[in-house]
Amino acid sequence: MTALDPPRRLLMGPGPITADPRVLQAMSKQLVGQFDPWMTAAMNDTMALYRQVFRTANEQTFLVDGTSRAGIEAALVSLIEPGDRVLVPVFGRFGHLLAEISERCRAEVHTIEVPWGEVFEPDAVExxxxxxxxxxxxxxxxxxxxTMCQPLADIGEICRRHDVLLYCDATASIGGNEFETDAWGLDIATAGLQKCLGxxxxxxxxxxxxxxxxxxNARKHVEAGIRDDSxxxxxxxxxxxxxxxxxxxxYWGPRRLNHHTEAxxxxxxxxxxxxxxxxxxxxxxxxxxxxxxxxMLAGVRGLGLEVFGDVEHKMHNVVAxxxxxxxxxxxxxxxxxxxxGIEIGTSFGPxxxxxxxxxxMGYNARSEAVLTTLDALxxxxxRGGGVAAAQEVYA
Amino acid sequence: MTALDPPRRLLMGPGPITADPRVLQAMSKQLVGQFDPWMTAAMNDTMALYRQVFRTANEQTFLVDGTSRAGIEAALVSLIEPGDRVLVPVFGRFGHLLAEISERCRAEVHTIEVPWGEVFEPDAVExxxxxxxxxxxxxxxxxxxxTMCQPLADIGEICRRHDVLLYCDATASIGGNEFETDAWGLDIATAGLQKCLGxxxxxxxxxxxxxxxxxxNARKHVEAGIRDDSxxxxxxxxxxxxxxxxxxxxYWGPRRLNHHTEAxxxxxxxxxxxxxxxxxxxxxxxxxxxxxxxxMLAGVRGLGLEVFGDVEHKMHNVVAxxxxxxxxxxxxxxxxxxxxGIEIGTSFGPxxxxxxxxxxMGYNARSEAVLTTLDALxxxxxRGGGVAAAQEVYA
Structure with missing residues (x-):
């Protein structure tokens, strides 16, 4: 079995995208023990950095070890007790995912839906x-x-008014679109690295x-083998x-509870x-x-292609x-x-x-990546007209 | 915030240990799309390699995206239905963990225990x-x-005789101790990279x-958003x-169900x-x-130190x-x-x-690592006598 030797790809789909080389270089560094003072300081640094990314003062800002849906499931299973009512406004596949995970947490799940390509008006949510x-x-x-980006400020306001906990998954959007944990009143937000974070x-x-x-914390049960008298x-x-x-x-806090071995x-x-x-x-x-x-939007339109959905509400970083x-x-x-060597994405469901x-997005939110992709298209x-239309935007 | 610059450590604790530089180099390679033909081939290669590691012909051999306990929880939550009886022979912290996870899966959990430092006799398990x-x-x-290593061949035999599903976590042991998935009749085995795999x-x-x-598969519920008419x-x-x-x-099979985004x-x-x-x-x-x-065992004894537990049954790769x-x-x-710059481990519970x-273990199962550690000790x-005693083993 030979060593993996990945082909060179320009990843211009909806994610994962080409990683920033600086990230890959950081990931090639040697390991340190999980409770080494250097490592716990690195964990604290990581918490501080993600407070800036999420725009929050929340002490509890850290990493869940797994893909983005690990973060989603951690948030929901830790919040939801069996029988709790959960409301999920669904405007695409990942809304269905939140409902599905909540059901597996034995919540009483209620959904509202808008057609794919639209977002919710605050009144409908309220x-x-x-x-x-x-x-x-x-x-x-x-x-x-x-590709839709749901405005959240009003929904945060509604949740505060009705004393509802607001959970938001920002995997696809954070870093490329405005996101305000504290100003919008979010209780938990989760993300992933493979989109705008590069x-x-x-x-x-x-x-x-x-x-x-x-x-x-009002549901804390420390596991046998590491629990103490307190x-x-x-x-x-x-x-x-x-x-x-x-x-x-x-684990991330001063107690340094030996829960898992950090990745x-x-x-x-x-x-x-x-x-x-x-x-x-x-x-x-x-x-x-x-x-x-x-x-990119101008470019695909320049190619004479139609764009799907409510363009006013699309995320900056992806177009259908x-x-x-x-x-x-x-x-x-x-x-x-x-x-x-260019990858663009296919689609789901309807x-x-x-x-x-x-x-x-991320490392590929660059003009060379945009123009190269349009040129190949x-x-x-x-057809013609794609590159020129994008160049006009850059001009 | 400056870049992370890990100090040089020789990790001689119970894991994580210093990674093999070849592994870190592999991890610095650029990403490829998750359904790129090259990537799905790399996934198939990975499955084939782990069949060799686990010594199994099981088609279903792949990776769970998370730390070792993600593999444990995936195995248990997928096997256990609420009310199922689960038997956990506990001989240390990680036995308690299996019982605790099974409880959270709403199993009826039964445990048997031997004192820390011992393993089970087959008769007690039967x-x-x-x-x-x-x-x-x-x-x-x-x-x-x-540090104990439980013999499993007899337990596999017992489980087959009584039509019991046998799950085993081999995180700490695989690669450094005999492990036979098929020959021992294991139904699910899980592992992690951070011990003997380097x-x-x-x-x-x-x-x-x-x-x-x-x-x-008799419990399959494909999530909304990606399910189809079948x-x-x-x-x-x-x-x-x-x-x-x-x-x-x-996701790992021919259907390539878009469940998560592979790490x-x-x-x-x-x-x-x-x-x-x-x-x-x-x-x-x-x-x-x-x-x-x-x-290492000879070295610590050469230093006049006592070793904990039943040394006949300790794992090769760690000594208490x-x-x-x-x-x-x-x-x-x-x-x-x-x-x-040398890390050795502390302990839990009793x-x-x-x-x-x-x-x-892994990259650090090397004579230089052993002798350097004993010299520093x-x-x-x-005290003296550690290095010389280890050198006698190598002579």
Whole structure:
């Protein structure tokens, strides 16, 4: 069996995307013991960096060891007790995922839906909150399946008014679109590295408000083998050990509870992803995603292609492009990959076979990446006008 | 915030240990899309390599994205339905963990225990199986908390005789001690990279027998958003989405179900860990761990230190050393770390403050690592005889 030797790809799909080389370099560094003073300081640094990424003062800001949906499940299983009412506004695949995970947590799940390609008006959400009286409202900010970006400030306001816990998954959007944990009143937010943060999948940053942390700690059951005399079981035990955020908070906190063995290499990567973003400045990074997203949008329109969904509400970092009649969408994707080494995305559910999804995010929110992709699309589709339209945006 | 610059450490604790530089180099390679033909081929290669590591013909052999306990929880939550009887023979901290996770899966959990430092006799296990009539027997092979390595061949035989599913966690032991998935009749086995495999924590290799896979697939509920017309919900839904092995098997299998986004960098690392082991040969690697473990054992005895537990049954790759009366165990560990850059381990539960745990595993199952550690211990303890005793083993 020979060593893995990945082909060179320009990943312009909805994520994962090409990692920033600085992140990969950080991940090649040697390991240190999990309770080494250097390591616990690195963990504290990582927490501080992600407070900036999430725009929060939450002490409880750290990493869940797993892919983005590990963060989602940790948040939901730690918040939800069996029988709790959870409201999920669904505007794409990942809304369905939040509902599905909540069901597995034995919540009483209520959903409201808008057609794919739209977002919710605050009034519709407030009406459902009045009707359902949920303990938790769970929503994604950006749903890559539709490219839509749900405005959250009003929903945060509604949740505070009705004393509802607000959970948001920002995996697809954070770093490339405005995201405000504290200003919007979010109780828990989770993310992943593989979109606008420019890293690989495998680590899920999370932030938890003091009131959510208190609720979770009111269910703390420290596992046998590491509990001490001060531990008394309280509340309903969280249904997962791995995702038991009460214990995970004690792992990242001063107690340094020996819950799991931190995925050190992923932590090195997550640290560098956040450092890149903080160095650039969040506002600058969002503006960069807006610019290159706008250029890609102009480019695909310049190619004479239609864009799916409510463009006013699309995320900066991804666009869904209608596959023209008579064009074999999979053939186009295969030619882009085989001849040009460029990957664009396919779709799910109602959009399967109907749209391509093209990303401009993280390390690939760059003009060369945008123009190279449009140039290759011109060749494969036998059309012109894409590159020129994008160049006009840059001019 | 400056870049992380880890200090040079020689990690001689019970894991994580210093990663093999080849693994870190593999992890610095650029990403490829998750359904790129190159990537799916790399996933298939990884499955084939881990079949060799686990010594199994199980088709269902892949990675769970998370630390070792992610693999444990995935196995247990996918096997256990609420009310199922689970028997856990506990001989250290990680036995308690299996019981605790099974409880959170709402099993009816029964435990049997031997004192820390011992392993189970087959007769005791068979008596408990007769008594409890469990659906699942869950056990660890090596419990790093005590250093003990439980013989499993007889337990596999007992489970087959009584039609019990046998789950085993081999995180601490695999690669450094004999481990036979098929020959011992194991239904599911899980592992981690951070011990004898010489990689970082963050990926959990798993193998699943055809009968266990059938049981899990009899509970398949494909999530909304990616399900198709062929999907019909069957059996009791698995209580976790992230750890739903029915879906994860379809992600790694020909269906390529878009469940999660594979942690590509961790996969590169896991692939290289397995490749190192397969290149060396499993028997050779086990013999290497036996040799360097024996040298370390002789060395600590040469220093006049007592060894904890039933040495006949200890894992090759770790030794628990009694802290002598009048010696401050934490001071010794701090001096080793600060003056020599060497980490050895502390302990849990009944052994807390009583023993150090010293590992010789993976990349650090090397004579230089053993002798350097013993030499530093001689200095810090103000004793002699450690290095010479180990050198005699090597002579």
């Amino acid at each position: 009406a459902a909150v009045r009707d359902v009286r949920p303990k938790v409202l769970a929503i994604v900010q950006g749903d890559t399946s539709t 890293g690989p999948s495998g680590s899920a940053p999370i932030t938890i408000s003091p009131r959510a942390a208190d609720l979770i 531990d008394t079981d309280v509340g309903t035990r969280i249904a997962s050990n791995y995702f038991d955020l009460a214990q995970v908070m004690d 050190t290499t992923m932590l090195y990567g997550a640290h560098e992803c956040a450092r890149l973003l903080v160095e650039e400045g969040l506002d600058t990074a969002i503006a960069r995603h807006e610019l290159h997203g706008r250029a 492009v209608e596959i023209p009649d008579g064009v074999d969408g999979d053939r186009v994707r295969a030619e882009l990959l085989d001849d040009f 959009l399967h076979g109907r749209v391509w999804r093209i990303g401009t 011109e060749k494969v589709l036998g | 008596a408990a199986v007769r008594d409890v009539r469990p659906k699942v027997l869950a056990i660890v092979q090596g419990d790093t908390s005590t 990689g970082p924590s963050g990926s959990a290799p798993i193998t699943i027998s055809p009968r266990a896979a059938d049981l899990i 999907d019909t919900d069957v059996g009791t839904r698995i209580a976790s989405n992230y750890f739903d092995l029915a879906q994860v098997m379809d 590509t960098t961790m996969l590169y690392g896991a692939h290289e860990c397995a490749r190192l082991l397969v290149e060396e040969g499993l028997d050779t690697a086990i013999a290497r761990h036996e040799l360097h473990g024996r040298a 050393v009694e802290i002598p009366d009048g010696v401050d165990g934490d001071r010794v560990r701090a001096e080793l770390l600060d003056d020599f 052994l807390h403050g009583r023993v150090w745990r010293i590992g010789t 001689e200095k810090v303890l103000g």
